[in-house]
Amino acid sequence: MNSPDNQSNKISEKDNYQDDLEHQGQNADENGQFYYQEHDISLEKYSDLCEEEYKKSFKNNSESDEDYEADFQHTTVYHHGENNGRHMNEYEFLEKLGQGSFGKVKKVERKYLDEDGVTVLKSFYAAKIFKKSQLEYERVFGYKSDGESFMTNRLHLIQEEINIYKHLNHPNICKLFQIIDDETDEKLYLILEYCDMGQLMIWNEDNQYYDPNDKLDQFLCKQYGIQEQDQFKRRELQANVIFQQIAKGIQYLHKRNVVNRDIKIDNILSFLEENGDHFKLADFSTAKKLTHQHQKLKDCAGTSGFRCPEQQFNLEQGYDGKACDIWSLGISIITYVNHKIPFWSDSNLQTDIAAKNNPIQYEKHNSDQLKDLIESMCKKSEADRINIDQVLTHPFFTGE
Numbered sequence: 001m002n003s004p005d006n007q008s009n010k011i012s013e014k015d016n017y018q019d020d021l022e023h024q025g026q027n028a029d030e031n032g033q034f035y036y037q038e039h040d041i042s043l044e045k046y047s048d049l050c051e052e053e054y055k056k057s058f059k060n061n062s063e064s065d066e067d068y069e070a071d072f073q074h075t076t077v078y079h080h081g082e083n084n085g086r087h088m089n090e091y092e093f094l095e096k097l098g099q100g101s102f103g104k105v106k107k108v109e110r111k112y113l114d115e116d117g118v119t120v121l122k123s124f125y126a127a128k129i130f131k132k133s134q135l136e137y138e139r140v141f142g143y144k145s146d147g148e149s150f151m152t153n154r155l156h157l158i159q160e161e162i163n164i165y166k167h168l169n170h171p172n173i174c175k176l177f178q179i180i181d182d183e184t185d186e187k188l189y190l191i192l193e194y195c196d197m198g199q200l201m202i203w204n205e206d207n208q209y210y211d212p213n214d215k216l217d218q219f220l221c222k223q224y225g226i227q228e229q230d231q232f233k234r235r236e237l238q239a240n241v242i243f244q245q246i247a248k249g250i251q252y253l254h255k256r257n258v259v260n261r262d263i264k265i266d267n268i269l270s271f272l273e274e275n276g277d278h279f280k281l282a283d284f285s286t287a288k289k290l291t292h293q294h295q296k297l298k299d300c301a302g303t304s305g306f307r308c309p310e311q312q313f314n315l316e317q318g319y320d321g322k323a324c325d326i327w328s329l330g331i332s333i334i335t336y337v338n339h340k341i342p343f344w345s346d347s348n349l350q351t352d353i354a355a356k357n358n359p360i361q362y363e364k365h366n367s368d369q370l371k372d373l374i375e376s377m378c379k380k381s382e383a384d385r386i387n388i389d390q391v392l393t394h395p396f397f398t399g400e
């Protein structure tokens, strides 16, 4: 997401205008002139296309369910003109939520018919949209489980990501509900759980700090009864709530031998609802399913500032993906509390070198419990780091 070494997440008017054109079903003819491609299809028709399968995915929502699989639609994608033309099947495209390196994310409203066949129900989702031709064109290295590299294209890697992501089903993981891939449509759509409060904190390019998300912080204090007046202690109490939830999501992944490899502040999204959990890990573009418990990974992944030293400097021998998630979670926690990344330099390389060689600099207000947690998660040697179960039973979280 809009992390320090990723693209800016700012959305220009122009972007939104171009997005609108794209979603109005406009295509360019050989003279570069736009023409409309409208389809007169009723709401019933769209709902019928996937209602049954879609509902299955909603029912299949429990944490213990091992068999979850997001709905895969190969059916025809219909762009249609109703309401300014921003519809695709039963979805209406609303505002742009963000821009990733390979695709954009838009809020969508899904309208569908209830079981009575009359009542129209509505709900919001986030749609991640990829341009297939562009991704197919981009040549990249893929890595087999033994570390051997092979030439492939970006689309293939995204399909691998989807193969892992579509089975993940946990309250602290932003859920993938549906994949829409029509051979005749130039785009691939991932329909995700919509996290209405967005990112945990917002990266400030000017001062290179993270700005707090004030609305979220107020909600947190109210919802979890945090009344601490001292702002530094309050921040740690908030971190306790957020990262306990995120650690549970990671525990779920690690139990299934899935590693994320890009855990950072920007990839934690929030969800303001009265009941249930409020924090979710998003973005599985670098996730890997390990073939066995101790498999070593050999490709470079992650974001400078949050990634562990071996993810950058020990690729030949390979690294432990679970231990690298623990490091990045530790860095995310201390970054949340102090608003700044502990290892930070002018270039990605210098930042990675600092992570390898330097101790973490704490602020004087950081508690001993917090420092102890971070030190045990961010040991320079991966073998010395605590695992995710030990993170969750650390006194910082249990309060013992």
Ligand SMILES: Nc1ncnc2c1ncn2[C@@H]1O[C@H](COP(=O)(O)OP(=O)(O)OP(=O)(O)O)[C@@H](O)[C@H]1O
Pocket (backbone or CB within 6 Å): 001, 002, 003, 006, 009, 097, 098, 099, 100, 101, 102, 103, 104, 105, 126, 128, 174, 192, 193, 194, 195, 196, 198, 199, 266, 267, 269, 282, 283, 285
């Ligand atoms: N499910 C969601 N609900 C609400 N907002 C979202 C959701 N998913 C993504 N976003 C917003 O869209 C932005 C871009 O997300 P995306 O995952 O594409 O970016 P990214 O992490 O930079 O991708 P990549 O790492 O592949 O470049 C995020 O920063 C976030 O603000």
